[in-house]
Amino acid sequence: MSDFLVVGGGVIGMMTTLQLADAGHSVTLLERGRCGREASWAGGGIVSPLYPWRYTAPISRLSGWSEGYYPELALRLYEETGVDPEYRQKGLLYLRVEDEARAMAWAREVGKPLERVSADFLYAKEPEVAPGCQEALWMPTLGSIRNPRLTRALHARLSAMQGVTLREECEVRGFRQAGGRVTAVETSQGPVAADQVLVCGGAWAAALLEEVGITLPVRPVKGQMILFKAPPGLVNRVVLMDGRYVIPRADGRVLAGSTLEDAGFDKTVSGEARESLWASATRIVPALADCLVEHHWAGLRPGSPDGVPFIGAVPGLENLHVNAGHYRNGLVLAPAATRLMVDELLGRAPILDPAPYALEGRLAGGL
Structure with a gap:
């Protein structure tokens, strides 16, 4: 049984897995199709919200931190995998x-x-x-990254890491629960268990959380x-x-x-x-x-109501967490959003105040 189970193999799920594995933990990543082939592949790769001054402070804080991280991440992945994510800082x-x-x-x-x-x-x-x-x-100072190559590099790195298990073409169908915890995730390949479960399912996150009675306003x-x-x-x-x-x-x-x-x-x-x-x-x-x-x-x-992602624990289930709802800025926000989630999971001091992204008080509204 892994320490962590990540549901969703987009850039959010893969960066989360990378950080947890870097910290020495065992991680299983489940992806319903092929890793990095949904929104993470389809976007443009601009490492900034399009018009950043039109966004709220919580988004600006995440994007500002992430923008400074991408050059380092791109270089690291290129050195470790031979796949160049083509980070270009041309303005x-x-x-x-x-x-x-x-x-x-x-x-x-x-x-x-x-x-x-x-x-x-x-x-x-x-x-x-x-x-x-x-x-x-x-x-x-603005940069861009070639997102299909970024996801390919992340996939290559995770595939080579000890303690990481990638299970693609593995659809999640439900969650087993007992004693206020998720005891296993039901999949098309059978049940998978872990100490902690993270839902990073992008546009599919709401449907996944419906299985545990949570209405997440993501579409x-x-x-x-x-x-x-x-x-x-x-x-x-x-x-x-x-x-x-x-x-x-x-x-x-x-x-x-x-x-x-x-x-x-x-x-x-x-x-x-x-x-x-x-x-x-x-x-x-x-x-x-x-x-x-x-x-x-x-x-x-x-899509989420105000573009601010949902990052944190799922109320009522002590070992279930979510990182979803990044709307148009999934790639932009991914480094900071995943670091914030991993800081919480590992009990580290957070890089940013996590309160604006928490689920509590934000689940009743619609889209």
């Missing part, structure tokens, strides 16, 4: 920001480099972006994206305009996203969304109109 350009004064006030408050730059600066950095802009906002929110096969150097850094973005990769490919759709657990893509994303991307970088759309996909974000 971010914001075009046509309506609440610029709010953005600048936020940056001063949190000590984040953000400046108004001229058209000359903008087009020197990104010659191919939308013509006619008179100014932009520039966040030089799937579909997002569609497209990928252009562009020549290297066409776009060099993340550019946001009118709520949409383009994200370059090291090989020249450019992601464009994303939609926000309430469609349950439906991950089918639509021609309407593809056209909308193509139109947004080619407004941001007109030269993308000459590039092939190589891929079009959808993922399911774990």
Whole structure:
């Protein structure tokens, strides 16, 4: 029997497993499909909320801590696995920001480099972006990571670690309970027991916790994206305009996203969304109109009422915990959200005040 059982093999589940294993504990990770193939794979990999000044303090605190951790994590995983997560700290350009004064006030408050730059600066950095802009906002410290490669690197590292058991294609079907504890998790591969159980099931977390009588206000929110096969150097850094973005990769490919759709657990893509994303991307970088759309996909974000994740113990069951509801910022918040959870599990001083993320008092509201 493992010390810990983690349900869900996305970036939250895998980073949790890594930290617990680093601390010398045995961990079993259960994933209903293949690790890292849901929202963690489908997102864009920007290591910041899109417009961070529009988020509440609890999200800002998590994202600020995580942003500083990603360079170290990417380097570590590359050295240990040979898989490069492609962390790129090239900065971010914001075009046509309506609440610029709010953005600048936020940056001063949190000590984040953000400046108004001229058209000359903008087009020197990104010659191919939308013509006619008179100014932009520039966040030089922002980074991005190639999330499919990040999850591949995490999977490779966990697969090589002693004390870690990965069980993929293993669907959780319920929880055995006795004496106010979870005694085993019922799965498609039979019961699995551990001293402590963590639900990191993303958009599926609510359905899992329904099995123990907990109504967690987390729902799937579909997002569609497209990928252009562009020549290297066409776009060099993340550019946001009118709520949409383009994200370059090291090989020249450019992601464009994303939609926000309430469609349950439906991950089918639509021609309407593809056209909308193509139109947004080619407004941001007109030269993308000459590039092939190589891929079009959808993922399911774990939507929560205010975007603040649920991190902590599940009321009424002393060894059941949850880390879910990160909405659009799962990858952004993952290092801090998982560290906060692991600090609580191991009785360590927390990196941040855990109170805003606790389940108590937050389970009655709807979405």
